Amino acid sequence: MHIHRYEKLWLGLSLLLIVGFIATITYGAVGAGVTMVDNGETLNPNDLGDHPKFGDPGVEQVGPNEYDVYVVAQQFVFRPGTTIAGQPPITVPANSTVNFYITSADVIHGFSVVGTNANTMAIPGEVAEVTVEVGGPQEYGIVCHEYCGQGHHNMEGLMQVVP
Ligand code: CUA
Numbered sequence: 001m002h003i004h005r006y007e008k009l010w011l012g013l014s015l016l017l018i019v020g021f022i023a024t025i026t027y028g029a030v031g032a033g034v035t036m037v038d039n040g041e042t043l044n045p046n047d048l049g050d051h052p053k054f055g056d057p058g059v060e061q062v063g064p065n066e067y068d069v070y071v072v073a074q075q076f077v078f079r080p081g082t083t084i085a086g087q088p089p090i091t092v093p094a095n096s097t098v099n100f101y102i103t104s105a106d107v108i109h110g111f112s113v114v115g116t117n118a119n120t121m122a123i124p125g126e127v128a129e130v131t132v133e134v135g136g137p138q139e140y141g142i143v144c145h146e147y148c149g150q151g152h153h154n155m156e157g158l159m160q161v162v163p
């Protein structure tokens with residue numbers, strides 16, 4: 001009887017340790033300026049049009065100073081972001097928390113908001129998640145840093161932090 005109770009206790013402690021390790025690793029990655037977090041969601045890259053968020057990706061306010069930004073990377077466009085391809089820029093207000101959720105509709109791409117800690121891969125079937133605290137008004141370039149085909153070197157976008 002008592003053994004069961006101790007086993008539960010140990011199980012609980014083990015779980016706490018695991019959570020602690022993961023938190024340490026995640027925090028360490030943020031501190032190093034490179035964040036690659038996958039929230040574990042899987043989705044069909046061929047069927048993003050029906051997805052509640054990636055079907056119409058963009059900026060969504062989720063708190064007083066917090067925004068979720070859904071981005072689809074595809075050859076050779078970020079939706080939203082790639083203004084030269086007719087996409088709107090990613091526009092968020094100054095001094096806010098911006099949670100990016102990034103996936104790919106075709107091959108592996110990169111997603112780097114230059115000058116911030118947002119630097120991850122966009123993998124078909126997966127959702128990468130990275131949070132950026134933005135300061136004052138500024139424009140940021142977005143680049144694809146994974147070779148994704150002939151148009152790779154021109155795959156870029158724009159984020160505007162506005163007053
Ligand atoms: Cu997309 Cu390189």
